Amino acid sequence: MKTVYNIIIADDHKMFVDGLRSILEQEEDLHIVHTTSTGEEVLKYLKINQNEQIDLLITDLNMPGMDGVALNKNIKKDFPGIKTLVISMLEDGTKIKTLTEDAVNGYLSKNAEQKELLKAIKCILSGENYFSTHIQSILVKTITNIRKTSEVRLTQREKEVLQLIAKEHTTQEIADMLFLSKHTIESYRKNLINKLEVRNLAGLTRYAIEHNMI
Amino acid sequence: MKTVYNIIIADDHKMFVDGLRSILEQEEDLHIVHTTSTGEEVLKYLKINQNEQIDLLITDLNMPGMDGVALNKNIKKDFPGIKTLVISMLEDGTKIKTLTEDAVNGYLSKNAEQKELLKAIKCILSGENYFSTHIQSILVKTITNIRKTSEVRLTQREKEVLQLIAKEHTTQEIADMLFLSKHTIESYRKNLINKLEVRNLAGLTRYAIEHNMI
DNA sequence: GAAAAACTCCCTGAATATCGGGCTTTTTAA
DNA sequence: TTAAAAAGCCCGATATTCAGGGAGTTTTTC
Numbered sequence: 433m434k435t436v437y438n439i440i441i442a443d444d445h446k447m448f449v450d451g452l453r454s455i456l457e458q459e460e461d462l463h464i465v466h467t468t469s470t471g472e473e474v475l476k477y478l479k480i481n482q483n484e485q486i487d488l489l490i491t492d493l494n495m496p497g498m499d500g501v502a503l504n505k506n507i508k509k510d511f512p513g514i515k516t517l518v519i520s521m522l523e524d525g526t527k528i529k530t531l532t533e534d535a536v537n538g539y540l541s542k543n544a545e546q547k548e549l550l551k552a553i554k555c556i557l558s559g560e561n562y563f564s565t566h567i568q569s570i571l572v573k574t575i576t577n578i579r580k581t582s583e584v585r586l587t588q589r590e591k592e593v594l595q596l597i598a599k600e601h602t603t604q605e606i607a608d609m610l611f612l613s614k615h616t617i618e619s620y621r622k623n624l625i626n627k628l629e630v631r632n633l634a635g636l637t638r639y640a641i642e643h644n645m646i
Numbered sequence: 647m648k649t650v651y652n653i654i655i656a657d658d659h660k661m662f663v664d665g666l667r668s669i670l671e672q673e674e675d676l677h678i679v680h681t682t683s684t685g686e687e688v689l690k691y692l693k694i695n696q697n698e699q700i701d702l703l704i705t706d707l708n709m710p711g712m713d714g715v716a717l718n719k720n721i722k723k724d725f726p727g728i729k730t731l732v733i734s735m736l737e738d739g740t741k742i743k744t745l746t747e748d749a750v751n752g753y754l755s756k757n758a759e760q761k762e763l764l765k766a767i768k769c770i771l772s773g774e775n776y777f778s779t780h781i782q783s784i785l786v787k788t789i790t791n792i793r794k795t796s797e798v799r800l801t802q803r804e805k806e807v808l809q810l811i812a813k814e815h816t817t818q819e820i821a822d823m824l825f826l827s828k829h830t831i832e833s834y835r836k837n838l839i840n841k842l843e844v845r846n847l848a849g850l851t852r853y854a855i856e857h858n859m860i
Numbered sequence: 861g862a863a864a865a866a867c868t869c870c871c872t873g874a875a876t877a878t879c880g881g882g883c884t885t886t887t888t889a890a
Numbered sequence: 891t892t893a894a895a896a897a898g899c900c901c902g903a904t905a906t907t908c909a910g911g912g913a914g915t916t917t918t919t920c
Contacts, residue, residue, distance in 0.1 A: 451665010
């Protein structure tokens with residue numbers, strides 16, 4: 433008896449999907465049943481074709497609308513039987529971390545070789561997870577880094593004030609906006625400078641932008 | 647007589663190269679003679695194999711080391727007979743503009759269809775340039791936008807000062823670094839605030855970051 | 861229910877930034 | 891080539907930020 437695995441591909445870069453298809457079509461036991469360019473379409477397809485047995489979803493990370501992270505989460509919630517392999521341009525540690533927490537089965541960079549792609553797919557279909565040593569090291573780095581930076585967690589109020597500071601508002605203005613004394617805002621400002629280990633307003637602004645708070 | 651066109655592909659995403667190859671291999675008149683993952687390799691290959699007639703270079707925009715923009719420029723300088731087609735993930739208006747100024751023959755987004763890819767290649771090989779209407783509109787938008795923002799062009803000195811300001815340096819420090827009076831730096835600061843139409847240090851920092859000057 | 865964290869407010873002096881001027885030199889364009 | 895514009899430079903007055911404290915109230919967390 434010959435097993436054929438059913439695969440769905442989600443990627444808004446059609447050229448990439450075409451490439452992926454031509455690679456997978458060379459394998460006799462891999463069958464692409466559907467390709468979409470958004471995460472929403474995948475879920476819609478699965479809901480309509482519940483009778484169809486899908487084994488693997490290969491998805492891009494960055495897509496318009498529902499991205500790979502959200503899609504993976506939804507899949508694992510509603511269709512836990514489907515394995516997921518995320519393939520991405522970038523090696524975004526935070527997103528990889530979230531994906532692993534959501535039980536993704538593998539992560540591959542788009543600069544991986546054809547050989548590695550097939551290896552990952554085979555690996556996942558046989559029940560194991562696949563993460564290259566490189567991805568693993570990124571994951572570890574991210575987790576340890578998060579642990580380090582999570583010590584400087586800001587409170588809601590602090591975030592609020594920081595945002596307004598970065599938006600060029602003066603202390604007095606912020607005080608008026610939040611119905612607080614200007615002394616209070618000055619305290620926040622001081623605390624933020626301490627907590628974030630910056631020297632001045634420029635540092636605060638940079639922090640705010642880098643943590644996309646504006 | 648049957649013409650076969652020789653093509654070189656440069657992209658650090660091997661999976662994409664594989665996909666591209668399998669698409670192009672279906673065409674009888676297209677022949678991939680070489681694939682590389684960096685721009686430097688392309689130039690090296692061309693220098694060594696001068697006798698070989700290359701018709702088209704298909705290159706990614708974002709690559710480690712020499713990127714697509716620099717590669718295109720070098721190709722057009724040293725091997726003006728070779729047509730170039732840049733394929734990129736992102737639709738970066740500024741880079742597209744630079745590319746057109748450097749006589750690139752076509753620009754394609756990676757989310758283009760297989761059909762469009764072949765159309766673009768055929769178009770370029772027949773002597774025309776290929777830019778989709780979408781890319782054209784981005785180009786126009788970028789150019790008009792540049793014209794708009796070019797009114798607030800900063801001098802070299804201003805950029806230098808702005809950078810240092812955004813890096814949390816105080817006026818005195820910057821003055822020391824640039825061997826200028828602190829009053830001078832204060833003037834720059836003032837002028838920058840005027841020119842960039844911001845209110846304070848936070849605005850300057852944001853501008854610097856948004857125009858990736860740090 | 862106690863301890864910790866968050867939130868609020870206040871003070872002072874020193875440092876720094878901001879604003880409104882004006883001046884000379886270099887570059888650009890009519 | 892010669893004005894006009896831009897770049898580079900400086901000053902003083904005022905406003906704001908920064909650093910160092912202290913201290914009471916409310917909310918979370920254990």
